[in-house]
Amino acid sequence: MKTNINHELVVQALKNGTVIDHIPSDKLFQVVSILALHTMPNQITIGNNLESKKLGIKGIIKISDVFFTPKEVNKIALIAPNAKINIIKNYEVIKKVELVIPDEIKDTLQCINPMCITNKEHVPTHFYFIDKKKRLAKCHYCERICKDEDLMLK
Ligand SMILES: [Zn+2]
Numbered sequence: 001m002k003t004n005i006n007h008e009l010v011v012q013a014l015k016n017g018t019v020i021d022h023i024p025s026d027k028l029f030q031v032v033s034i035l036a037l038h039t040m041p042n043q044i045t046i047g048n049n050l051e052s053k054k055l056g057i058k059g060i061i062k063i064s065d066v067f068f069t070p071k072e073v074n075k076i077a078l079i080a081p082n083a084k085i086n087i088i089k090n091y092e093v094i095k096k097v098e099l100v101i102p103d104e105i106k107d108t109l110q111c112i113n114p115m116c117i118t119n120k121e122h123v124p125t126h127f128y129f130i131d132k133k134k135r136l137a138k139c140h141y142c143e144r145i146c147k148d149e150d151l152m153l154k
Helices: 025-034 070-079
Strands: 017-024 044-052 056-064 084-089 092-097 104-106 126-131 136-139
Touching (some): 017 025
16 A cells, blocks of 8 residues: 655655654654664754644654664654654655554663662663553562653663
């Protein structure tokens, strides 16, 4: 099925790569940071505070010739769960990636408990999402429950 993308000039301009759209403006630079875009040699276009019917304002990121792994995509779900990810090949959207918060996640989030072993020793963090809608994550080690606003990426 061919998806009509003509109304979205920024998408149209990308030949091959990934477009991350509908990022809340205040989360844009967090997405940039968790994907480590600053370390990539690829062409990257970042737009922020763009008008959006749904969000008021939004951010968008286009990355040429990069296709993320499910693990990387899961990270985006933690901070911008309603972002839309489109895979572009030859100027067309060939795939829309569904963002899913994983059941558990290792070595990505930081525990908010300063006494937690993961903050004292070199132990990779490990969280279980006990409520995906509210984004409540429970630490495997100290059992502290981290809420949406506490979820800190390492
Ligand atoms: Zn902990």
